Amino acid sequence: MPELPEVETVRQTLQPKLAGLKFCGVQVYLPKMIKTPEPEQFIKEIDGKKIVKLSRRGKYLILNLSDQYTLVVHLRMTGSLVYCENGDPLSKHTHVVFNLSNGAQLRFTDIRQFGQLWLVPNASLDSLSGLKNLGVEPLESQFTRDYLKKELRNRHARIKPLLLDQTIIAGLGNIYTDEALHRAKINPERLATTLTPREIASLYNAIRAVLQEGIENKGTTFRNFIDGEGRAGNYQEQLQVYSREGEPCSNCGKVIVKKKVGGRSSYYCPSCQKAK
DNA sequence: ATGACGTCCTGCCTGC
């Protein structure tokens, strides 16, 4: 389940491998992964384009190409984008293979087939509504305590679903949200309007910290995540609550519980993160 | 406008 730190890890590992190379033909084994344009057109248009630079916005990986084009990739739950040698064996879940000008390949693999690819002229990037409507980058300077306070004010929703809302903060998913709430000692079911200024400040710091640590540890590999070179991340070893139901809280020793919040499983310490 | 919930999909795990 790639979230911001995982997508950023993919970007960092692929950037030195891909920058300057050209696409030399694409094999599309599962056409539905390509959202735009039509797969036939996609194959034609991307051919010969050069990869100038890799960037990221929220959980979207963005390949800036020559000729004012952009290849946008979303890995969703189980997607991966890996730089491979031509002869490496193909996985049964590899759906798109890009041939590169140095003879290597870039392969898009996705067990659950939720991932998506878009190829668009830069001028049409706004047609990708998910990308266009993203909120602030939580590690950039636009994300401030005041921004968080303003966004949470007047929202009669529980805090957890709001943190998962990509139009507010871009890049948080289930794992880092639970970790941030635990660090800030806030129960995932608290109504956003009931958070005190002190709690919001604590939450702000916690969000930045867990994302930063996730990147430093090259992401969390809970089930499927691998980076652009096929390697797993390390942050799962440092998770304090996610997927640790029944284990003792690192802070107080009480047992971590699991409960559905907003339809998503949430892990928290009922002692440190009181419902109030 | 806002929040709740179903949908997509495969693999893994549990329980009968």
Place this chain on the structure above:
DNA sequence: TGCAGGCAGGACGTCA
């Protein structure tokens, strides 16, 4: 032992 069913969750569509 084998199989059915539940669960995992990012983003989007639909509904109230």
